[in-house]
Amino acid sequence: MKNSVSASITPVAVLKLLILLAATIAALWGGFLFLRDYRESKLLLTAFAIVWGVGSTALLYFVLNSSAELLPSKARSLALPLVFAGPALFLLLWFLVTPTLRSLYLSFFDETGTKFVFLANYAFAFTDPVMWEAFSNNLLWLVFGTASTVALGLVIAVLADRSPWENAFKALVFMPMAISFVGAGVIWKFMYAYKGEGTNVSEIGLLNAVVTLFGGESQAWLLLPGWNNFLLIVIMVWLQTGYAMVILSAAIKGIPSELMEASRVDGANEFQIFFKIIIPSIAGSIVTVATTIMIFSLKLFDIVRVMTGGNYGTNVIANEFYIEQFTYGNTGRASAIAIVLLIAVVPVLIYNLKQFSERRAFK
């Protein structure tokens, strides 16, 4: 690397930079056109997309940095942070900060985004029966989904800590975390499959097979009002318990073993240890896990979309957002729903910021 202390704007350096700049633009634009128009070999296209996408990003940083390094020392010390942090801040601004403000703005307008309706969309969001159904279902997800996930995760973590095959059990429960909600949807749709009435129809869904084995009637489970919501929540519990288990298991391992031993010597049984020592010691982690899963169940979309499409009384807020925007094309209402979702997570947002400023991690 050349001298970094003094600035070096020589004609040769500038010329080099200009050539580099031209080559970069050519590579970026040429690659873009190729990706857009090339259709012959999908395999080649995939390989090219990866190389071009990642390579362009690296190249852009290199070019930006080379330009900044040519500046005189004072300007350079301002330009370099801009080169390093600028792209990230620009993307955050484009994809999260301004969209939030734009969604807020759109939420005050009608479906076409032209007529100002002030709070009419919020009146819809808080009073329409469709939204009420979605809210009450989200509440079910929030309460039962979170409670079951955390409770099961905790029980598994505690039991695994006492079993010689801890890692094997944990890996099995953890596995669904790698599965998409759509994939999980297919897996559980198959569990709940219903073939219906008719002579000699044997059920191919496991749930109905078990129910009929014990003399019950097979059911179209996903159409059963009331039940179907809980059967969908089961899917989330199945997917997320692994997460709760891992975090809580690590917290349990952090409890000083002398504490447990001492209470065992004092004659405490396993239940007393669980409620009097383990739970109070890891309360902080339980709150963290519960908060994460609550935010998650608030934004829940894929499972409902794939399993029922929000029909049969299973609608949720995020699905209603999708329906308003992409089925009815009502941008105003959809934006208002998105803002409602944002408001719901504001307490967590404030809590995070408070935690952050207390930790003084930022010098």
Add this chain to the structure above:
Amino acid sequence: MKRNLTGGGSRSSVAILSTLVLSLIAAAWVIPTFGVLVTSFRDSKDIFSTGWWTVFPHKAWAKTGEFVVPSEVDLDAPIVLEGKTAEFAEWRSGVQVTESRKLQWFGNKRTRRVDVFERKWVGFGMNLTLANYKNTLSGSEITFKDANGATISRQGNNFADAVLNSIAVAVPATLIPILIAAFAAYAFAWMEFPGRKFSFVIVIALMVVPLQIALIPVLQDFTKLGLNGSYLAMWLAHTGFGLPLAVYLLFNYISQLPRDILESAYLDGATPFKTFVMLILPLSVPALASFAIFQFLWVWNDYLVALIFLGDRNRVVTSALAAMVGEKGQDWHLLTSGAFLSMILPLTVFFALQRFFVRGLMAGSVKG
């Protein structure tokens, strides 16, 4: 170390009880996926007529023969067959004549045919096939047999293309945000610039902002730029949405690196860029790997972002699978193999690099 195994009798009984309960839970956790895996290899005709668990040896009624009831037997009166007397309706739903022999009338009265079933062990000859996977991967016309043996033809869902699309979306959408976030994390940790603290507070705040808030405005931008349906749109969107967590995780790691290393690099005359590429990136590999797995699983498994910005062009596996659920909700041979095709890569990555994933999970949960 297992502190519970070193104890006396009551302690080891706790271990046995825990293992027992855990075995039940683990079974409940694995069976749904296992059922789908087994089904994806079964012949379509078998899938439609019997449950997947029947591939395992079990005792069941199997048809072993049939006979014709003589025409002189009056079907309106109770019928006597093999010593048992029953009404026609009962015969039709099947009557057990001995412990292991059942007779069942086939069809209506006019057929006069009775099927003989015997209870015996079945399911040793597993009729497994790879045809479902071939049909799911194919984008052209496919045919299969339903429960009655009738041939059905459908348009294939072209999972081969969907898998490639998913790779083309997920790999850059994992590496690009890592690079961008690492540069930013380095700037936040080791550079002085105006608005540094304020911008970082914004990053923390954005970590919990729901995606839905950004979808409509970003879609409007992409429509204006003509980017909808392109890989580039997906890379940009996933980078934007993944950045807050990425910057936060990498900042936590990079800001903890020892100051002396950076100072000695500076004294050697290395530029910040060179220090970053030669020193910071290699030292941060554990943190980079943690986030990489996180982001890769998130992007690969994402459905919402793909649904909105890709649409039907360049369908990724999740959208292809969801579309299949919509179009072919009962074609379990295709759905199960499609589900497995969508899971193979993330499951492999997950089990190979579980250690890093867990580390990322722990670091990602914001706690005091």
